Amino acid sequence: MNDQRIAVLTDTGSDCPAEFAAAHDVRVVPLRINYSDGSSYESGVDITTDEVVERFEQEVPKTSLPSPERIADEFARAKADGYKAAVFVSISSGLSATCDTVRMVARTMEDFPVVVVDTLSIGVAAGLVVMEAVRQVEEGVPLSDLEQTLGMVARNTNVFFTVRDLEYLRRGGRITETIYRLGSVLNIKPVLTCDEEGHYVIAKKARGWDRALDTELKLIAAIAEKHPKVRLAVSCTSACADLYDRMESVLRERVGNAIEVVRSDISPALLVHTGPNLVGVAVQGL
Incomplete structure (x- = not known):
């Protein structure tokens, strides 16, 4: 109230x-x-x-x-x-x-x-x-x-996200031309986060979409271990909506101190810079 x-x-x-x-x-x-x-x-x-x-x-x-x-x-x-x-x-x-x-x-x-x-x-x-x-x-x-x-x-709140297609991140200046070209040729997907000043940075790189998603989950689990309790969140574009259940299931399995897993759609303004295939996860230490 x-x-x-x-x-x-x-x-x-x-x-x-x-x-x-x-x-x-x-x-x-x-x-x-x-x-x-x-x-x-x-x-x-x-x-x-x-x-x-x-x-x-x-x-x-x-x-x-x-x-x-x-x-x-x-x-x-x-x-x-x-x-x-x-x-x-x-x-x-x-x-x-x-x-x-x-x-x-x-x-x-x-x-x-x-x-x-x-x-x-x-x-x-x-x-x-x-x-x-x-x-x-x-x-x-x-x-x-x-x-x-x-x-x-x-x-105490962290975000990690990855995309299938790096083209939109390149156009928006979120990744360099070198990372874009190497990623496209070698199928390397950067997992991005925000640093302490709130700027985009690459947290990890993974080869392939599935490994990038797993890397997100591992990063979340590692942060969750530092807190007594956490609140988690998953966000997917409509093209990746079938991944909600999978991501939540793995999060609940790997993060035993989570009190909640929130789901949220992605706004049109954010989609412009990431493209139609994005999966993000977040952890909030409590």
């Missing part, structure tokens, strides 16, 4: 499960997806992941952050709905200017204090931080403590 009337907001760079967001009134500010013909869409609002994939043959679009006006409107809407303050959980500042823009807008809000949390991560890992923000708000953690406590949560 949110007796403090603190709104929880996030962006579509953070994949919080839709059912959880709806049940707890998590407000989502969408990143934008832009095409060369001038058309522009709000990620997850007026364009879906499947629609982005359908247009890949014609064009891989660009993405952009929400406008300050769009962010301010969402804060104003939360205030009008009776909330007294807000916490905004953002995609990594190392990957997007969204976090800095939210901070700028937050400083302009009158009589509506806002705490901004930089997850230093992306996708389902950032989504786990959103979910923990909701729990802390509903448990009565005061606004003044949320930035510090959720900052610690973010530092």
Whole structure:
């Protein structure tokens, strides 16, 4: 129960499960997806992941952050709905200017204090931080403590992901031309993560898709051993949706201290940079 009337907001760079967001009134500010013909869409609002994939043959679009006006409107809407303050959980500042823009807008809000949390991560890992923000708000953690406590949560949350096709990571500058060419010729799949500053880095390399998936699981299990309890998450694009059960089953088998395994879809804005075949996993130390 949110007796403090603190709104929880996030962006579509953070994949919080839709059912959880709806049940707890998590407000989502969408990143934008832009095409060369001038058309522009709000990620997850007026364009879906499947629609982005359908247009890949014609064009891989660009993405952009929400406008300050769009962010301010969402804060104003939360205030009008009776909330007294807000916490905004953002995609990594190392990957997007969204976090800095939210901070700028937050400083302009009158009589509506806002705490901004930089997850230093992306996708389902950032989504786990959103979910923990909701729990802390509903448990009565005061606004003044949320930035510090959720900052610690973010530092204890890790993401790993891999893709079948390296082309989209190359186009987005996420991997070098050398890694792309070697990977394509030798069937080497990089497993990516976010470093302490929230930038993409390669955690491991594996030969072949199945080995890359297993490498993700091994990395998660190794981190889980360092914590008394963990919360896990799996995120797959629709083209890889058949892997949800397999990934969750292996995680439960290998990670004995997991209290939950969350599933979440991948937003259209993230799909632009990774392509239609992606599987990600996350671990949050508790």
